[in-house]
Amino acid sequence: MSKILLKIDGKEIEAEEGMTLLEAARDGGIEIPALCHHEKLEPYGACRICTVEAEKNGRSKLVVSCVYPVEKGLNVTTRSEKIDRVRKTILELLLSHAPDSEKLLELAAEYGANKDRFEKEPSFCIHCGLCVRYCAEIKGKFAVGFINRGSRREINFIPELAATECWNCKECFPLCPTSALQAAYVFTEAQFSENPAFEANSGKKN
Amino acid sequence: MDINRIDQIIDRHNCEASSLIQVLLEIQSENHWLPKQVLERISERLEVPLSRIQHIATFYKAFSLVPKGRNEIHICMGTACHVRGAQNILSAVEDLTGIKPGETDLDLKFSLETVNCLGCCALGPVMDVNGQIHGNLSPADTEEAIKKYE
Numbered sequence: 001m002s003k004i005l006l007k008i009d010g011k012e013i014e015a016e017e018g019m020t021l022l023e024a025a026r027d028g029g030i031e032i033p034a035l036c037h038h039e040k041l042e043p044y045g046a047c048r049i050c051t052v053e054a055e056k057n058g059r060s061k062l063v064v065s066c067v068y069p070v071e072k073g074l075n076v077t078t079r080s081e082k083i084d085r086v087r088k089t090i091l092e093l094l095l096s097h098a099p100d101s102e103k104l105l106e107l108a109a110e111y112g113a114n115k116d117r118f119e120k121e122p123s124f125c126i127h128c129g130l131c132v133r134y135c136a137e138i139k140g141k142f143a144v145g146f147i148n149r150g151s152r153r154e155i156n157f158i159p160e161l162a163a164t165e166c167w168n169c170k171e172c173f174p175l176c177p178t179s180a181l182q183a184a185y186v187f188t189e190a191q192f193s194e195n196p197a198f199e200a201n202s203g204k205k206n
Numbered sequence: 207m208d209i210n211r212i213d214q215i216i217d218r219h220n221c222e223a224s225s226l227i228q229v230l231l232e233i234q235s236e237n238h239w240l241p242k243q244v245l246e247r248i249s250e251r252l253e254v255p256l257s258r259i260q261h262i263a264t265f266y267k268a269f270s271l272v273p274k275g276r277n278e279i280h281i282c283m284g285t286a287c288h289v290r291g292a293q294n295i296l297s298a299v300e301d302l303t304g305i306k307p308g309e310t311d312l313d314l315k316f317s318l319e320t321v322n323c324l325g326c327c328a329l330g331p332v333m334d335v336n337g338q339i340h341g342n343l344s345p346a347d348t349e350e351a352i353k354k355y356e
Contacts, residue, residue, distance in 0.1 A: 132257075136255070136257075142255030142256065142257045142258065143257065144257060145255070145257025145258060145260055145261050146261050147260055147261060147264040148264045148265070149264070149265045156257070156260065158256050158257055158260070161256070161257075
C-alpha cells in the first residue's frame with residue numbers, strides 16, 4: 001500500500017491509499033462528528049454531518065469525509081464558519097425528525113442549532129442505516145430493512161425473522177442515534193405476538 | 207397465485223438474483239399484486255434476503271403489496287386534463303365503481319388511481335384502463351367505457 005500525504009487542519013497526515021478522509025483524520029487525532037459512520041461497516045454517507053472543506057489546486061469544495069477517499073496533496077479544513085453553518089442546518093433538519101435524541105442535542109449545542117427551526121415531524125428515524133447495515137454486513141441476518149422511499153422511507157423488521165433472531169441479539173440497539181430502532185422493534189414484537197397471523201392474512205388469496 | 211407458476215417464472219430467469227426486478231414485474235403483471243408468500247418464495251429461490259425484496263417492492267410504484275383489481279384505472283389529473291374537467295371524470299368513475307383513488311373494490315374488478323400526467327395532454331381529459339387510453343371524455347363517455355370492462 002502506498003502512502004499518501006495530505007494536510008488536515010494544517011497538520012501533515014500520512015494516510016494509506018483507499019482510506020477515507022474521516023479515517024485519516026481520526027488516525028491523526030482530529031475529531032470529525034459523524035452519525036452514520038461505524039468503523040466495522042462500509043462507508044455510507046447518509047447523515048452528512050461529517051462534511052468538511054477539501055482544497056486542491058487552489059479550489060475548495062465541500063465533501064462528505066466518510067465517503068471521500070484521501071488524495072495526495074489535499075488540504076482539508078474540518079472546522080470553519082462555512083462548515084459550521086452547513087452542519088447547523090443539517091442538525092436542524094435532523095432534529096425535526098428526532099427532537100429528543102441526545103446525540104443530536106449534544107451536537108446541536110456545539111453548533112448552535114435551533115431544534116425548533118423546522119416544523120416537527122417526529123418519525124424519530126434519521127435514516128442513518130446503522131441498524132440495517134449492521135444486521136446485513138456483520139450479522140448477515142437481514143432482519144431489518146428500509147421500506148418505501150423519499151419522505152415516506154422508514155425502517156422495518158421482518159416479523160418472522162425478528163421473532164427468531166432479534167431477541168438474543170439486539171446488537172443494533174446501542175448503535176441507533178435516536179430511539180427509532182427500539183420503537184420499531186417493540187412495535188413489530190407487539191403486533192406479532194398479538195396476532196401471529198397478521199402478516200399471513202395479506203396473502204390468503206394465494 | 208400458483209406456486210408452480212412462480213417457480214416457472216423464476217426458472218426462466220435461471221434463478222439469478224440480478225433478475226429480481228424482472229421476476230417481480232412478471233408476477234405483478236400476471237397476478238396484479240405481490241402476496242407475501244410469493245415474496246418469500248422468491249427470496250428462497252433467488253437467495254435474496256426478504257428485507258431487500260421488501261425494500262425494492264415498496265420502492266417502485268409499479269409493485270403492489272396489496273390486492274389490485276383485474277382492471278386498473280388511471281385518471282389523469284395533470285394541468286391540461288384538470289382544466290378540461292378531470293375532476294368530473296374522477297367523480298363519475300368513483301360513482302360507477304364505488305371506490306376512491308388508491309382503493310380496490312371487493313370483487314377485485316377495479317382499482318382506481320390518479321396520475322399526474324399521461325403525456326397526451328391534447329386528448330384531455332384522459333383515462334387509462336389496463337394501458338388503453340380513453341381521451342376527450344365526458345362523464346357519459348366514461349360510463350360507457352367503464353361498462354365494457356369485466
